[in-house]
Amino acid sequence: xxxxxxxxxxxxxxxxxxxxxxxxxxxxxxxxxxxxxxxxxxxxxxxxxxxxxxxxxxxxxxxxxxxxxxxxxxxxxxxxxxxxxxxxxxxxxxxxxxxxxxxxxxxxxxxxxxxxxxxxxxxxxxxxxxxxxxxxxxxxxxxxxxxxxxxxxxxxxxxxxxxxxxxxxxxxxxx
Amino acid sequence: xxxxxxxxxxxxxxxxxxxxxxxxxxxxxxxxxxxxxxxxxxxxxxxxxxxxxxxxxxxxxxxxxxxxxxxxxxxxxxxxxxxxxxxxxxxxxxxxxxxxxxxxxxxxxxxxxxxxxxxxxxxxxxxxxxxxxxxxxxxxxxxxxxxxxxxxxxxxxxxxxxxxxxxxxxxxxxxxxxxxxxxxxxxxxxxxxxxx
Numbered sequence: 001x002x003x004x005x006x007x008x009x010x011x012x013x014x015x016x017x018x019x020x021x022x023x024x025x026x027x028x029x030x031x032x033x034x035x036x037x038x039x040x041x042x043x044x045x046x047x048x049x050x051x052x053x054x055x056x057x058x059x060x061x062x063x064x065x066x067x068x069x070x071x072x073x074x075x076x077x078x079x080x081x082x083x084x085x086x087x088x089x090x091x092x093x094x095x096x097x098x099x100x101x102x103x104x105x106x107x108x109x110x111x112x113x114x115x116x117x118x119x120x121x122x123x124x125x126x127x128x129x130x131x132x133x134x135x136x137x138x139x140x141x142x143x144x145x146x147x148x149x150x151x152x153x154x155x156x157x158x159x160x161x162x163x164x165x166x167x168x169x170x171x172x173x174x175x
Numbered sequence: 176x177x178x179x180x181x182x183x184x185x186x187x188x189x190x191x192x193x194x195x196x197x198x199x200x201x202x203x204x205x206x207x208x209x210x211x212x213x214x215x216x217x218x219x220x221x222x223x224x225x226x227x228x229x230x231x232x233x234x235x236x237x238x239x240x241x242x243x244x245x246x247x248x249x250x251x252x253x254x255x256x257x258x259x260x261x262x263x264x265x266x267x268x269x270x271x272x273x274x275x276x277x278x279x280x281x282x283x284x285x286x287x288x289x290x291x292x293x294x295x296x297x298x299x300x301x302x303x304x305x306x307x308x309x310x311x312x313x314x315x316x317x318x319x320x321x322x323x324x325x326x327x328x329x330x331x332x333x334x335x336x337x338x339x340x341x342x343x344x345x346x347x348x349x350x351x352x353x354x355x356x357x358x359x360x361x362x363x364x365x366x367x368x369x370x371x
Contacts, residue, residue, distance in 0.1 A: 059232020
């Protein structure tokens with residue numbers, strides 16, 4: 001029996017006092033996005049591109065609020081330049097990223113970014129935590145939020161594609 | 176006689192009170208500094224395209240404070256999607272003012288899209304901003320949006336394409352962040368909420 005990891009992440013966000021959740025939709029994040037949208041203590045902000053999330057996070061922290069970003073691995077490629085601001089200003093940043101281009105991938109166009117997601121993040125000084133199975137996802141998110149806000153740093157949790165378990169376009173549409 | 180950017184920004188920031196200000200990289204960061212550097216100003220030195228989103232983040236975190244983003248036409252064009260994102264969130268306390276000289280001022284005064292007629296205020300209107308105007312002669316209506324009108328508000332202010340002396344704000348990002356948070360949140364800005 002797989003744990004209900006989206007609900008566990010949501011509980012971590014609530015416990016940490018996260019009030020702003022920026023996201024670009026991903027099938028793997030569908031349930032977590034819905035949990036955040038229906039949480040009256042959270043503002044779920046749909047973004048046109050992941051890059052906007054970096055501005056959102058910076059602004060929320062300037063205003064005294066904690067936030068997280070939800071995206072899929074392809075979106076990491078849209079962040080590179082603006083992650084420079086996170087580094088020079090030492091803004092706390094937590095990104096929860098569902099992986100594509102891994103085990104079970106059906107779309108070859110997802111592979112180049114998926115294979116380089118961790119490398120791109122680390123190149124821009126974002127610490128990467130790999131959640132390889134459903135049992136460890138919430139613990140990684142807990143650690144990432146703690147480190148981001150206690151040490152003023154950038155943290156990413158990568159949720160492996162096998163945790164999400166989508167293997168075809170049809171499955172994705174049925175999600 | 177075209178409006179002059181430094182005079183426009185100075186007029187917008189006069190008696191700014193509790194206004195929270197974000198300025199896009201380049202000329203608008205120099206403009207707000209020429210008007211008087213202040214802790215509750217966050218001038219950007221990079222992250223081109225993100226000024227409006229930083230303003231949205233502040234506006235959502237501080238719904239009782241008014242927030243002004245002042246940025247250039249080139250910077251706004253790089254983040255046009257953020258106008259759609261702001262339109263969805265409808266922050267009543269946010270105004271985005273584009274100081275539009277129709278040029279990329281820091282890189283050799285190349286023409287931007289607005290020089291060929293791209294209408295940023297029309298984009299803002301299409302993105303559900305409550306008010307969106309283009310100002311060419313008078314700054315008073317823009318001040319009205321910044322300080323009084325329920326937002327989200329947008330103004331494009333057409334200005335002369337002049338090259339002005341640089342007036343640089345502090346460039347240490349940690350300093351800019353920390354001073355803004357202290358000025359807004361008090362000493363508690365330096366400790367985590369659970370430690371307050």
